[in-house]
Amino acid sequence: MSRRRTTEVAAAWGGRRCTTCRCRLSRYNSETVCSVCNRSGTAAQTTCPFVPTQVWTYEDVKDALVHRDFGRLCQLVRERGHLRQEDMALLTGLSQAFLSMLESGQRRLTNIDRIIVLLDGLNAPADLTGPMLRPAPLAPAPPFQAVS
Structure with a gap:
C-alpha cells in the first residue's frame, strides 16, 4: 500500500x-x-444538570444550610435532586474528588469564596443563604463623559 x-x-x-x-x-x-x-x-x-427548586423546601436541606454543614448540604442536594457528583462538579466548579471528600467529612469548606461559588452554582435561594453568602451584583458602570 x-x-x-x-x-x-x-x-x-x-x-x-x-x-x-x-x-x-x-x-x-x-x-x-x-x-x-x-x-x-x-x-x-448531555443536557446541562440543574438543581430542582423543590430541593430547597426540604427541612433537612435548610437545616444543613443554616448550620453551614456544606458536606451534608451537598449530599442532600445531590440525593434530593437526583444528581451525580459529576453533575455537582459541573454546577459548582469544584472537583468531583473534593465533593466526595466534603460529603464524607474528610474535607471542610471554609474559604468564603469557594462557599459563594458552591451556593451560586447550586442556585441556592438568597432568602436561605443570607446576603453575606451570595455574590454581590455588579454595579452598573458610570456613563462616559465627553472631554472637549
Whole structure:
C-alpha cells in the first residue's frame, strides 16, 4: 500500500469520534455517537444538570444550610435532586474528588469564596443563604463623559 493511501485510511479511521465518549466510530456508522452510547442513552443525557427548586423546601436541606454543614448540604442536594457528583462538579466548579471528600467529612469548606461559588452554582435561594453568602451584583458602570 502506498504511503498516501495509508495516510488516507488512517485519517478516515481515526478522524471520526463519538461525541459522547470520544471512542473511534466505525466507518459504517453514519451517526455521531457510537452504538454503545446510543443504546445506553448516554447521548441523550448531555443536557446541562440543574438543581430542582423543590430541593430547597426540604427541612433537612435548610437545616444543613443554616448550620453551614456544606458536606451534608451537598449530599442532600445531590440525593434530593437526583444528581451525580459529576453533575455537582459541573454546577459548582469544584472537583468531583473534593465533593466526595466534603460529603464524607474528610474535607471542610471554609474559604468564603469557594462557599459563594458552591451556593451560586447550586442556585441556592438568597432568602436561605443570607446576603453575606451570595455574590454581590455588579454595579452598573458610570456613563462616559465627553472631554472637549
